[in-house]
Amino acid sequence: MRFNAFAHPVIYPKSRVKNLLKTCSKHDYFLQKDGRRIVLELHTEGNSRVYQKVKGKESFFLMERHTFRYPSTRYSGSKRRFLDWIWSNLKDIRFQSVLDVFGGTASVSLLFKIHGKEVHYNDLLKFNQIIGTALVENKKTIVTAADLKNALTFDRKTYPEFIQKEFKSIFYLDNENAWLDKAITEFSQVRDKYKRAILLSALFQACLAKRPFNLFHRANLYIRTNNVHRNFGNKTTWERPFENLVSRYVSEYNKSVFDNSKKNRVIGGYNALDCPNGVDLVYLDPPYFSASSNQGANYFTFYHFLEGLANYDKWPRLLYSPRSKTKKFHEPSEIYEWVQKDRICETFEKLIARFQDNIIVLSYQSDGIPSKEEILLTLKHFKKKVKVFSKTHQYVLSPKVKEELLFVAK
Numbered sequence: 342m343r344f345n346a347f348a349h350p351v352i353y354p355k356s357r358v359k360n361l362l363k364t365c366s367k368h369d370y371f372l373q374k375d376g377r378r379i380v381l382e383l384h385t386e387g388n389s390r391v392y393q394k395v396k397g398k399e400s401f402f403l404m405e406r407h408t409f410r411y412p413s414t415r416y417s418g419s420k421r422r423f424l425d426w427i428w429s430n431l432k433d434i435r436f437q438s439v440l441d442v443f444g445g446t447a448s449v450s451l452l453f454k455i456h457g458k459e460v461h462y463n464d465l466l467k468f469n470q471i472i473g474t475a476l477v478e479n480k481k482t483i484v485t486a487a488d489l490k491n492a493l494t495f496d497r498k499t500y501p502e503f504i505q506k507e508f509k510s511i512f513y514l515d516n517e518n519a520w521l522d523k524a525i526t527e528f529s530q531v532r533d534k535y536k537r538a539i540l541l542s543a544l545f546q547a548c549l550a551k552r553p554f555n556l557f558h559r560a561n562l563y564i565r566t567n568n569v570h571r572n573f574g575n576k577t578t579w580e581r582p583f584e585n586l587v588s589r590y591v592s593e594y595n596k597s598v599f600d601n602s603k604k605n606r607v608i609g610g611y612n613a614l615d616c617p618n619g620v621d622l623v624y625l626d627p628p629y630f631s632a633s634s635n636q637g638a639n640y641f642t643f644y645h646f647l648e649g650l651a652n653y654d655k656w657p658r659l660l661y662s663p664r665s666k667t668k669k670f671h672e673p674s675e676i677y678e679w680v681q682k683d684r685i686c687e688t689f690e691k692l693i694a695r696f697q698d699n700i701i702v703l704s705y706q707s708d709g710i711p712s713k714e715e716i717l718l719t720l721k722h723f724k725k726k727v728k729v730f731s732k733t734h735q736y737v738l739s740p741k742v743k744e745e746l747l748f749v750a751k
């Protein structure tokens with residue numbers, strides 16, 4: 342997925358913009374009024390240059406152009422593949438600020454950031470908030486080669502052995518568990534908040550990449566170690582050393598850091614229904630509840646290991662007791678509103694009621710609970726204008742064609 346992101350506005354003479362326009366045909370640019378700004382976007386060879394004219398001021402700002410690539414992720418429910426489509430349905434709405442209530446990998450937050458919005462990021466899970474800090478809040482800090490080398494130099498006399506002991510033969514090999522104990526100790530000590538966030542985010546992505554199915558809901562290390570024929574997964578990536586994967590993801594995260602001149606921030610780990618507001622538009626991408634299932638997607642079950650890494654010091658106290666096979670993390674009660682069948686419809690209603698004063702944009706799938714019709718009914722109860730867009734798609738290895746939905750309610 343490629344975007345054009347813009348950083349560090351530079352004042353550019355109006356005459357230059359006019360000259361450039363003379364060389365373009367009408368198809369090469371568009372002018373858009375966006376609140377107080379007039380935005381002129383020029384398309385050149387697939388890239389864009391954006392000039393902004395702030396009303397009342399004569400200067401145009403040339404926003405530096407660089408090709409943007411959202412860092413890769415194997416996170417369940419990530420909207421990364423739908424970003425262009427989502428934006429094509431939102432680009433004509435006037436709004437300055439947005440709250441991404443179920444932020445996850447921050448892919449949609451980044452989409453809004455790229456388009457010059459003030460972005461507030463929220464997610465119940467701490468490891469996701471760290472990713473939000475690295476990508477949404479961070480304006481300019483990157484992890485240099487020297488920073489990375491320092492963080493990967495394990496020169497303390499002793500290191501904790503929590504993962505080695507507690508997670509033996511569950512998710513990773515012994516030497517990998519020992520490496521994780523050292524890496525998380527070093528990364529957590531990095532003083533700069535944004536460098537730390539990039540390093541930790543890269544570590545989380547590396548952990549996902551080395552897991553069969555990219556999840557932590559089963560103690561299934563044997564899938565990696567058994568000598569059997571497989572027609573799924575990526576054995577080469579599973580066996581790649583953590584260190585290599587972390588370096589790769591740090592480089593990806595570094596490339597995604599930019600400033601859109603707005604005060605973007607991670608507001609925290611609020612339960613969606615209690616999330617502070619104060620923005621024009623809310624984007625809702627709640628956990629998915631498939632109609633063919635008895636449980637909604639439980640992100641704590643899926644990713645408790647990453648949540649443990651994000652809370653490394655407290656991890657021993659947060660483990661379930663009695664302990665499950667996967668050594669699950671103690672789950673906050675808020676998660677159950679989204680995973681229990683008898684509560685899910687009421688939770689959706691509460692969510693929409695909570696944000697009834699905002700422009701609401703909601704992502705969901707057509708074969709879920711509640712159904713498309715039920716969601717439309719609830720939105721229409723609170724909002725005058727409601728539209729729904731849909732896009733069919735297919736996951737790799739799945740024969741089923743899915744329909745992604747985007748509700749826009751004003």
Ligand SMILES: C[S@@+](CC[C@H](N)C(=O)[O-])C[C@H]1O[C@@H](n2cnc3c(N)ncnc32)[C@H](O)[C@@H]1O
Nearest residue numbers: 418419420443444445446448465612613626640
């Ligand atoms: C479908 S995912 C969002 C994916 C995200 N839009 C992306 O592109 O990566 C749902 C997210 O909701 C979060 N979540 C689950 N229950 C929550 C709650 N009660 N309040 C806030 N966030 C919650 C999960 O941690 C998960 O990241």
